[in-house]
Amino acid sequence: MNDPIWLRPERTGHGPAPEYSRERIAAAGIALADASGLAAVSMRKVAGALGAGTASLYRYVATRDELVDLMVDAVTGELAYPKPVSGDWLADALSIGRDLRGLYRRHPWMVEIHPGATGIGPNGVAYLEQGLAALSALDRPAQAKLEAVAMLSGVVSLFARDELSTRSSTTADGRAATARYLAAVVTPERYPHLAAMFGSAAGPGPGADELFERVISALLGGLLNA
Amino acid sequence: MNDPIWLRPERTGHGPAPEYSRERIAAAGIALADASGLAAVSMRKVAGALGAGTASLYRYVATRDELVDLMVDAVTGELAYPKPVSGDWLADALSIGRDLRGLYRRHPWMVEIHPGATGIGPNGVAYLEQGLAALSALDRPAQAKLEAVAMLSGVVSLFARDELSTRSSTTADGRAATARYLAAVVTPERYPHLAAMFGSAAGPGPGADELFERVISALLGGLLNA
DNA sequence: CCCGACTGGGTACGGTGTTCGCAAAGGAGG
DNA sequence: CCTCCTTTGCGAACACCGTACCCAGTCGGG
Numbered sequence: 001m002n003d004p005i006w007l008r009p010e011r012t013g014h015g016p017a018p019e020y021s022r023e024r025i026a027a028a029g030i031a032l033a034d035a036s037g038l039a040a041v042s043m044r045k046v047a048g049a050l051g052a053g054t055a056s057l058y059r060y061v062a063t064r065d066e067l068v069d070l071m072v073d074a075v076t077g078e079l080a081y082p083k084p085v086s087g088d089w090l091a092d093a094l095s096i097g098r099d100l101r102g103l104y105r106r107h108p109w110m111v112e113i114h115p116g117a118t119g120i121g122p123n124g125v126a127y128l129e130q131g132l133a134a135l136s137a138l139d140r141p142a143q144a145k146l147e148a149v150a151m152l153s154g155v156v157s158l159f160a161r162d163e164l165s166t167r168s169s170t171t172a173d174g175r176a177a178t179a180r181y182l183a184a185v186v187t188p189e190r191y192p193h194l195a196a197m198f199g200s201a202a203g204p205g206p207g208a209d210e211l212f213e214r215v216i217s218a219l220l221g222g223l224l225n226a
Numbered sequence: 227m228n229d230p231i232w233l234r235p236e237r238t239g240h241g242p243a244p245e246y247s248r249e250r251i252a253a254a255g256i257a258l259a260d261a262s263g264l265a266a267v268s269m270r271k272v273a274g275a276l277g278a279g280t281a282s283l284y285r286y287v288a289t290r291d292e293l294v295d296l297m298v299d300a301v302t303g304e305l306a307y308p309k310p311v312s313g314d315w316l317a318d319a320l321s322i323g324r325d326l327r328g329l330y331r332r333h334p335w336m337v338e339i340h341p342g343a344t345g346i347g348p349n350g351v352a353y354l355e356q357g358l359a360a361l362s363a364l365d366r367p368a369q370a371k372l373e374a375v376a377m378l379s380g381v382v383s384l385f386a387r388d389e390l391s392t393r394s395s396t397t398a399d400g401r402a403a404t405a406r407y408l409a410a411v412v413t414p415e416r417y418p419h420l421a422a423m424f425g426s427a428a429g430p431g432p433g434a435d436e437l438f439e440r441v442i443s444a445l446l447g448g449l450l451n452a
Numbered sequence: 453c454c455c456g457a458c459t460g461g462g463t464a465c466g467g468t469g470t471t472c473g474c475a476a477a478g479g480a481g482g
Numbered sequence: 483c484c485t486c487c488t489t490t491g492c493g494a495a496c497a498c499c500g501t502a503c504c505c506a507g508t509c510g511g512g
Contacts (some may be wrong), residue, residue, distance in 0.1 A: 004406070053461035055502085080478090129419055165342030193362055197368035223339050237489095270469095284471085289470080
């Protein structure tokens, strides 16, 4: 029922000038999240980082979720869309995918965002427009193109999640525990294929970057049946 | 450092017989989550549903996250793997995808689970084994097959998320707010492709089921370059 | 000029995960 | 059988969380 934050003016003109701003608050939250994850972004911590009282944040933001919306849209702005489009739709889509992957690398807490449950902001709109622009030459229904952009974004987030869970030190404990469990329970009799996998050397593989491009190409091909 | 719950025996033999069990606790959590989402699964509520004291749960589970691990593995058990494999690897993989999609429909809170951050349990192992079994006929490195299973699972979760966010009533408010924002800000001059999309009728499309199959086929094809 | 809307923020409420300490229970060894 | 000693259940407490309320102080528009 209530309007989203993007429709509420930041300032009405009346009263004393605000001491902070949505932008500064979002930046403080992003700094916290970059350093310690999304769970570390609490109203008290953000307010503390700004030297403000906790309750003051609610003059700028109706709820913590809105703060997160602000943060998400702020980092989405790093993509600096719109950008020119080459005309090769697959190349342009891959470029968007690479951009987004870089974003996830810079802000790992973004994998903790549930897309769809979060409100879209101006930079999110620009992102969607860029995605549709990349696919504009294709003769497909607009809805299918939007689905393709959503799928592209989702698959990039899957890659980011995977990359993160294999590298991050915060999940190292859990990985070690899981590895110990697997070692204890995976026997060739009960789980032949898994056991064979542990036996085979963990070769370097085709390189994550090439895999990334190949998966996205295949995905978009399937979605837009080019 | 600490062993995962799956390596800790539920009972040592000493002392009085436990009044509850991991299974019952997980079932209580699942009931709560099915009805009201993962956020409703709190130690106090689960304990209350069982008629137990809150602190008692910690005799069965080291942490709330472990309770969630229990819940995830319990619902994974609904898949009842292993199942026979037909020999047509794509058909078998699609079958697994459909099974998983059904699981998400029965337990929508599963989309709130961050895969990889959660510890895998016995039924999760069985799931992976089933996935590898489906791909066993393919002459590809075991690592690539595991990646394919992970991607398959991830894409299914994306579909589930999408299906949920367009249907669920709990997100209706946010959707309405976003729709109002888009209506206010998307003009043909600034966002031509998005504006065109709103202009075009929202035709029924090719059907979500057919899309699902097509995307997964394309994805696995790209991953396993068949 | 001054009224009224706005800002900052201390305090408080109800919720959360988790720890501690203790009373009671009951299997294991003598 | 009897005693120990581990284990169980759990009330109380701690530290944190998001958020609502209220009030004092500060400006801008009529």
